[in-house]
Amino acid sequence: MKIALVIASDRSFRGERDDLTGPLVIEYLKKDKNEVFYQIIPDEKDIIKQTLLDFVGKNVNLILTSGGTGFAKRDVTPEATKEVIEKEAPGIAEYMRAENAKNSKNSFLSRGICGIKNETLIINLPGSPNGALECYKIVEPLLNHAIQLLTNSIKDCKMA
Numbered sequence: 001m002k003i004a005l006v007i008a009s010d011r012s013f014r015g016e017r018d019d020l021t022g023p024l025v026i027e028y029l030k031k032d033k034n035e036v037f038y039q040i041i042p043d044e045k046d047i048i049k050q051t052l053l054d055f056v057g058k059n060v061n062l063i064l065t066s067g068g069t070g071f072a073k074r075d076v077t078p079e080a081t082k083e084v085i086e087k088e089a090p091g092i093a094e095y096m097r098a099e100n101a102k103n104s105k106n107s108f109l110s111r112g113i114c115g116i117k118n119e120t121l122i123i124n125l126p127g128s129p130n131g132a133l134e135c136y137k138i139v140e141p142l143l144n145h146a147i148q149l150l151t152n153s154i155k156d157c158k159m160a
Contacts, residue, residue, distance in 0.1 A: 001034045002062070003035070004036075005022060005039075008048055008066070010042050028133060043077075049084055052117070062143065065125060069112040090114070096125075123136075
């Protein structure tokens with residue numbers, strides 16, 4: 001699978017703080033021989049939107065964002081994502097929050113969304129390294145089937 005990991009963080013983008021989430025998630029993603037693209041960008045809605053559209057244009061199967069899903073003034077990743085996607089996939093975000101709440105009740109403070117643009121699935125993960133990785137692991141079993149549906153690789157769901 002071709003996966004893009006986009007970290008939305010002003011401080012990491014400016015080099016004021018090391019990005020701990022990216023390397024942790026990338027290490028996990030590469031264990032399954034995924035082709036992984038990685039980019040750190042500032043918490044700017046227009047930049048987030050353009051980055052998502054750029055990866056959609058590169059026919060990436062899955063875009064994972066991390067950061068910008070909280071309550072802070074500059075947390076705008078869900079808003080940017082909403083302006084890019086054609087269809088929401090609310091069940092994925094709901095499932096992540098519900099399952100991750102078993103680890104941290106703060107899971108319900110995440111405003112992350114999930115959705116589809118063309119044949120690309122976009123998932124907003126939390127900004128914390130452990131939160132991002134745990135949320136990815138929660139939805140990971142759904143992803144192959146979801147991507148197959150998006151790319152028309154499955155003609156009959158009864159056979160999947």
